[in-house]
Amino acid sequence: MTAYPFISFDEEEAFREAKNFGLFFNLSLDTATDGDLSVRLWTGVGDYPVRPETTDTPFTGFESVDLEGDVYKGMGVLQEQALSELEVLLNGVSEQVKFSLNSVPADIANKIDEAAPIVKGRPVRLGLAPLDDLWQPVTPIQQMWSGIADYWAMQMDPVTREDDAAVRSIILTVSSGFTSRSRPRLVSYTDAQQQLYYPGDLIFNRVTRYVTSYTIAWPSF
Amino acid sequence: MPSYPTWDIFKLRPSELSLGLGSQSFSGGRNVLGIAQSVNYDAGGVWKITYGRIEIFHPAQHRAWIAASVRMNGGVMPMNILVPVGYVNPFPTTPQEFTEVDGTPIIVAEMGDGAGLYASSIFIRVITGATLEAGDLFSINHATVGWRLYSVMNVNNSTDSPTTDEDAILYSVDIRPPLREAVSQGDALEFDWPRCAMKLPDGESMVWSPAGWWRARPTVNFIEFPTP
Numbered sequence: 001m002t003a004y005p006f007i008s009f010d011e012e013e014a015f016r017e018a019k020n021f022g023l024f025f026n027l028s029l030d031t032a033t034d035g036d037l038s039v040r041l042w043t044g045v046g047d048y049p050v051r052p053e054t055t056d057t058p059f060t061g062f063e064s065v066d067l068e069g070d071v072y073k074g075m076g077v078l079q080e081q082a083l084s085e086l087e088v089l090l091n092g093v094s095e096q097v098k099f100s101l102n103s104v105p106a107d108i109a110n111k112i113d114e115a116a117p118i119v120k121g122r123p124v125r126l127g128l129a130p131l132d133d134l135w136q137p138v139t140p141i142q143q144m145w146s147g148i149a150d151y152w153a154m155q156m157d158p159v160t161r162e163d164d165a166a167v168r169s170i171i172l173t174v175s176s177g178f179t180s181r182s183r184p185r186l187v188s189y190t191d192a193q194q195q196l197y198y199p200g201d202l203i204f205n206r207v208t209r210y211v212t213s214y215t216i217a218w219p220s221f
Numbered sequence: 222m223p224s225y226p227t228w229d230i231f232k233l234r235p236s237e238l239s240l241g242l243g244s245q246s247f248s249g250g251r252n253v254l255g256i257a258q259s260v261n262y263d264a265g266g267v268w269k270i271t272y273g274r275i276e277i278f279h280p281a282q283h284r285a286w287i288a289a290s291v292r293m294n295g296g297v298m299p300m301n302i303l304v305p306v307g308y309v310n311p312f313p314t315t316p317q318e319f320t321e322v323d324g325t326p327i328i329v330a331e332m333g334d335g336a337g338l339y340a341s342s343i344f345i346r347v348i349t350g351a352t353l354e355a356g357d358l359f360s361i362n363h364a365t366v367g368w369r370l371y372s373v374m375n376v377n378n379s380t381d382s383p384t385t386d387e388d389a390i391l392y393s394v395d396i397r398p399p400l401r402e403a404v405s406q407g408d409a410l411e412f413d414w415p416r417c418a419m420k421l422p423d424g425e426s427m428v429w430s431p432a433g434w435w436r437a438r439p440t441v442n443f444i445e446f447p448t449p
Contacts, residue, residue: 005332018256018260019259019260019261020261020262020264021260021261022262023262042264043262043263043264044262044263044264044265045263045266045267045398045445046264046338046339046398046399046400046401047338047402047448048264048338048339048340049337049338049339059379071338072449073445073448074264101385131264134340134395134399135265135339135340135397135398135399136339136341161345165402187433195308195360197442204426217392
């Protein structure tokens with residue numbers, strides 16, 4: 001997995017000239033050989049196919065990630081809220097990002113509840129592809145950001161007014177870079193933990209005597 | 222292919238029609254010359270239709286409205302919404318009876334070649350009909366996503382189609398939006414009554430609100446049903 005792949009001069013030109021873009025989200029749930037388990041979404045309205053390279057059209061997926069025949073499902077028109085999140089993300093400020101997919105149908109939500117896919121540690125990619133005047137891709141999807149999926153959650157806000165609609169959302173938390181360094185340390189320097197790891201070692205067996213609010217008097221000889 | 226019910230346009234006839242492709246573009250702000258630059262992320266857009274001031278007075282029309290209202294169920298279930306195109310589409314110049322919904326087609330057209338998902342340049346073979354022009358609307362009944370609406374954005378060229386009927390003309394056209402599903406050669410194209418699987422937008426519902434003397438003039442908005 002490359003963090004920031006090299007973009008060639010031609011692709012840079014294509015990005016500069018394009019007025020239409022597709023924004024692509026890829027969560028690889030398994031290895032490239034089982035690519036059909038991945039979650040593929042994009043900002044267009046309909047579906048977007050991954051096609052092989054021909055003489056006059058490029059390969060249309062993430063290179064070395066997507067396989068021919070994969071389909072990016074259309075999320076519909078991108079919401080403003082989602083964009084502000086991505087803006088922060090692309091500038092590299094945010095190291096932990098929550099993606100949310102709104103209005104998930106009830107049957108899909110139930111299926112996810114029955115057999116939830118394990119997402120922890122799976123790569124998440126975000127890419128752009130410039131589209132020509134007829135919305136056909138000019139280059140393969142260029143990866144703009146990548147992260148590691150952490151956990152996902154289901155959310156449904158309570159409905160407070162009778163004419164409001166209940167909206168189910170799936171939220172996926174993705175981390176990148178040094179996010180994991182801010183996690184709590186796993187060592188507590190207690191006798192119980194030391195006995196668990198190294199039975200018989202007595203280095204921490206007096207720790208309980210030195211708790212806070214215990215005044216240690218200097219010895220008087 | 223999904224068989225959604227079709228809007229009964231002969232009972233629920235709109236006085237005003239509004240049809241458009243909703244698009245989402247992001248502006249990069251204006252420069253000193255006042256020129257705004259924007260990019261587009263929607264890949265063709267989503268169809269939006271408004272039926273304005275539907276005249277309802279007959280009991281059968283009231284029943285049709287209530288039936289459609291409970292069917293749509295506040296943006297959950299789709300219906301095939303018709304686009305009246307008798308004024309604009311390439312109908313034959315010889316006098317014809319006004320076409321019935323689901324009747325014998327007047328404009329007979331089919332796919333001139335297969336086209337993949339998300340294709341935006343296709344071939345159309347018009348067997349019966351006048352000259353195809355940019356701005357014509359048509360729809361395709363896809364295998365899994367149902368009826369979808371397309372517009373001819375640009376006619377690139379036309380040739381006499383030598384393989385089939387003598388009158389048939391093969392057009393190379395650009396369409397918008399790109400195809401929602403792959404189609405194969407010979408698939409029928411609906412030019413008489415283009416229709417699209419649509420639902421009510423979020424938060425809207427069709428209420429039945431007759432005024433005095435059982436008159437009602439509701440306005441209803443539709444948005445294209447998402448692909449499953």
